[in-house]
Amino acid sequence: MASSLSVKYVLNKVPMAVKNKKEKEVEKEQNENVSKKHDETVSEGSENQSDSNIKEEDGQTSEDKYDDLNNRFLRLYAEFENFRKRTNKERLDIINNANADLLKDMIPVIDDFERAITNNEGSEDVVAIKEGFSLIYNKYKGILQTKGLKPMDSKGEVFDPEIHEAVANMPTEDKKLKGKIIDDVEKGYFLNEKVLRYAKVVVGQ
Secondary structure, eight states: OHHHHHHHHHHHHHHHHHHHHHHHHHHHHHHHHHHHHHHHHHHHHHHHHHHHHHHHHHOOOHHHHHHHHHHHHHHHHHHHHHHHHHHHHHHHHHHHTTTHHHHHHHHHHHHHHHHHHHHHSSOOOHHHHHHHHHHHHHHHHHHHHHTTEEEOOOTTSBOOTTTEEEEEEEOOSOGGGBTBEEEEEEOOEEETTEEEEOEEEEEEO
16 A cells, blocks of 8 residues: 555656756746847847947948048049040140151251252352252251151062052063063152052053
């Protein structure tokens, strides 16, 4: 009989122990959730306080920042417009004054021609007149060569449509002259190795 009461007592105790254990686990979990929510609340409060401090330190709202960026953009745009106008003006000045150096070097040649004309009005010395004009011609030619002008030597060369312009074809019995330039009607010129004027030539056939 005593053994039966002991078993019954133990069986009654087991559900109670299990129930107490579950209650403790639920209570522990609730405490952890409360603690976690408290930590999150504190963290959010710190972040909000930090953002508030940053905003207070900057002293700028979103509208202030927009106005600041807009003003910067307007200043940059104005600077770019000024730069563009200045660049265009400089380019126009370069184009308008591109021949200034050449013309400046040509003025002495004009002076020589004017002196030659004045001196030759009453002169009958043909040799001196020829020598004077030869000197002026050589001076003029030298100036042009210093600027990159170079005459073409076309006579006797093979006709090249890239640099020559055929104005006539002349029959020839000499086979060596066929396809070659027989006469140079108008001399061609290079400017810095680029064709400035095509040579007008007569080609042998």
